[in-house]
Amino acid sequence: MNQTKRKDAKASKPLSRIQEANRKAILDAALDVFATSGFRGATIDAIAARTGMSKPNLLYYFKSKQQIYQQVLEQTLEDWLAPFEAIDPEGDPVEELRRYITAKLEMSSKRPEASKLFANEILHGAPVVGSFLETTLKDLVTEKTKVIRHWVGEGKLAPIDPYHLIFMIWATTQHYADFDIQIRAVAGSQAGRPGFSEQAAQAVLTIILNGIKPR
Amino acid sequence: MNQTKRKDAKASKPLSRIQEANRKAILDAALDVFATSGFRGATIDAIAARTGMSKPNLLYYFKSKQQIYQQVLEQTLEDWLAPFEAIDPEGDPVEELRRYITAKLEMSSKRPEASKLFANEILHGAPVVGSFLETTLKDLVTEKTKVIRHWVGEGKLAPIDPYHLIFMIWATTQHYADFDIQIRAVAGSQAGRPGFSEQAAQAVLTIILNGIKPR
DNA sequence: GTCTATAAGAGGATAGAC
DNA sequence: GTCTATCCTCTTATAGAC
Numbered sequence: 001m002n003q004t005k006r007k008d009a010k011a012s013k014p015l016s017r018i019q020e021a022n023r024k025a026i027l028d029a030a031l032d033v034f035a036t037s038g039f040r041g042a043t044i045d046a047i048a049a050r051t052g053m054s055k056p057n058l059l060y061y062f063k064s065k066q067q068i069y070q071q072v073l074e075q076t077l078e079d080w081l082a083p084f085e086a087i088d089p090e091g092d093p094v095e096e097l098r099r100y101i102t103a104k105l106e107m108s109s110k111r112p113e114a115s116k117l118f119a120n121e122i123l124h125g126a127p128v129v130g131s132f133l134e135t136t137l138k139d140l141v142t143e144k145t146k147v148i149r150h151w152v153g154e155g156k157l158a159p160i161d162p163y164h165l166i167f168m169i170w171a172t173t174q175h176y177a178d179f180d181i182q183i184r185a186v187a188g189s190q191a192g193r194p195g196f197s198e199q200a201a202q203a204v205l206t207i208i209l210n211g212i213k214p215r
Numbered sequence: 216m217n218q219t220k221r222k223d224a225k226a227s228k229p230l231s232r233i234q235e236a237n238r239k240a241i242l243d244a245a246l247d248v249f250a251t252s253g254f255r256g257a258t259i260d261a262i263a264a265r266t267g268m269s270k271p272n273l274l275y276y277f278k279s280k281q282q283i284y285q286q287v288l289e290q291t292l293e294d295w296l297a298p299f300e301a302i303d304p305e306g307d308p309v310e311e312l313r314r315y316i317t318a319k320l321e322m323s324s325k326r327p328e329a330s331k332l333f334a335n336e337i338l339h340g341a342p343v344v345g346s347f348l349e350t351t352l353k354d355l356v357t358e359k360t361k362v363i364r365h366w367v368g369e370g371k372l373a374p375i376d377p378y379h380l381i382f383m384i385w386a387t388t389q390h391y392a393d394f395d396i397q398i399r400a401v402a403g404s405q406a407g408r409p410g411f412s413e414q415a416a417q418a419v420l421t422i423i424l425n426g427i428k429p430r
Numbered sequence: 431g432t433c434t435a436t437a438a439g440a441g442g443a444t445a446g447a448c
Numbered sequence: 449g450t451c452t453a454t455c456c457t458c459t460t461a462t463a464g465a466c
Contacts, residue, residue, distance in 0.1 A: 018431090036340060041255035043459065057432050059461065116338055119393070123331055123338070125251060126396050133400035141401045158425065163402050164418030171390030172383050178334070179385075181341045185348035186356045187378050203379030210373065211426030233449090258441060272450050274443065 023061055025051045027075060030068045035113035038120050039069055073121060073128055076114045080107070081137070087144055093151040094209055101169055101205055108177035109197045115177035141166060158214050165212065172204050238276055240266045242290060245283045250328035253335050254284055288336060288343055291329045295322070296352070302359060308366040309424055316384055316420055323392035324412045330392035356381060373429050380427065387419050 015023075029050035033042045044065055048058045062068045083103035087096050108115050121129055145162035152159050176183065176197075184191045230238075244265035248257045259280055263273045277283045298318035302311050323330050336344055360377035367374050391398065391412075399406045 022431095038253050038255060038335075038339065040253060041339065044461085045459075054433060055460090056434085056462080060431065063461090065460070119334070119338060120253075122394050122397050123334060124253065124256065126400070130396070130400065133397055134403075137397075138401050138403060158421070160421055161414060161418045163405060164415055165422070167390060167394075167398060167415075168387050168419065168422060171386040171394075175382060175386030175390075179337050179382075181345070182337050182348055182352075183382060185341070185345065186353050188349075188353060190378060199376060200379055200382075203376045204383065206373070206375055207380070207383060207426035208422060209426075210428075210430075211422035211424075213425075215425075237449095259443085260441075269451060270442085271444080271452085275449065278443090280442065 019061075022051075022053075026053070026058055026061055026068065027072050030072050031076070031113050031117060034069060034072060035116040035120070038124070039065075042069075070128055073117065076117060077129065077132070080114065080118065081140065083107075084144070085140065087147065089147045089150070093148075093156045094213070097169070097212070098205055098209060101173060101208065102201060104169065104173035105176065105197070105201045105204065108173055108175075112177035112180055115174050119174065119178045155214055157212050160212055169208065172208070176200055234276070237266075237268075241268070241273055241276055241283065242287050245287050246291070246328050246332060249284060249287060250331040250335070253339070254280075257284075285343055288332065291332060292344065292347070295329065295333065296355065298322075299359070300355065302362065304362045304365070308363075308371045309428070312384070312427070313420055313424060316388060316423065317416060319384065319388035320391065320412070320416045320419065323388055323390075327392035327395055330389050334389065334393045370429055372427050375427055383423065387423070391415055 026047065030042075030047045033046045033050065037043075037046070042065070044055050044058060047068070048055045051058070062071070083100055086103075087100055121127070126133055141163070144166065148157065148162035148165060151157045152162075187196075190196065241262065245257075245262045248261045248265065252258075252261070257280070259270050259273060262283070263270045266273070277286070298315055301318075302315055336342070341348055356378070359381065363372065363377035363380060366372045367377075402411075405411065
């Protein structure tokens, strides 16, 4: 992840504690605003208001709206991929995938804004993360497809295409964050109940894991 | 779908053939632009340019950007739900679901803009279709959950929650349209090949249908 | 560091000629 | 019906006082 000039340049810019706190507050607020409004829909005013700062003061910390957006995205991507990277080729296939799906569902439930931010970026043509997708992510996915293919070869999984399995997991898990409005509208009372997330996890795991068990 | 004043008011506004053609051209162009740029990101200029019209001329046909957006969405929703409504309670469960999933994947492949437009609308809080989701769609989904539950009761499907099965189908099928950029970036050469859509359909059907078969 | 004021520009919408 | 010109609002970004 390209983080050319953040807190590294200690020599030229020793950021104070308040400065770091302010930057973080801005990025947190920006995540929410960008997630629900998209890049164009978001305004610096809205982000500033959410942090209690004035608009020019916010631009004292980040030189442009674009820059805030990029940094929020970068920050988010790292967390986002961690559980995917953690899939262990040596582990039990079904158990590894169960762990991965569970982790992603938990992220969708606890930080839906992160998922929405990412969805927005891709939906609009991935102007910022496009090259990241074509390099880092592509390599990572290629690696994991090999792992899955190996599992299939050993007879530990049904013969499914690794790419589509991965896409399916991404789709289902992120859907609960990205389309939460629709889910709440449609499932109504059900979606409000406390155990709903767990119920979702149960259902997704049941279907996918049953679907890929060798028979 | 609320279509209070479209081509119904024949008495006050008998639209000519060219008028209808122009309106349609505008709505087609608008679908593309709104889908890739979102409501805020889209400009009347961009839509006008795509139709070869001038901005004011476009506003002769529709009185505001908002109005164009609403009509594009309404128009899209009808097509979007047709295959869902068509799920037949009397049919064979697995066969009905196979037909539905296949139809949705085909729509994602042939008209990804429609899916993206809808995704955008939901992602941003469903400002226009919110009430539609809470009424018409909710009722429709409730009806279909009963059908699925009935199938489960008869032992024709594994005991899965109907809501989550429906969400899963929506998620996976629409993912191929909404995230096509990511899919192409990650799957690279694979995604370019002619049989890719069919391969995707095969994989999705295999996993979901295996996942819900009674055992 | 944080504010008020304002420049600069994009984009939605209208007026009015043709 | 379609165009050119224009108005006006919203938003990004900067200048400069405190």
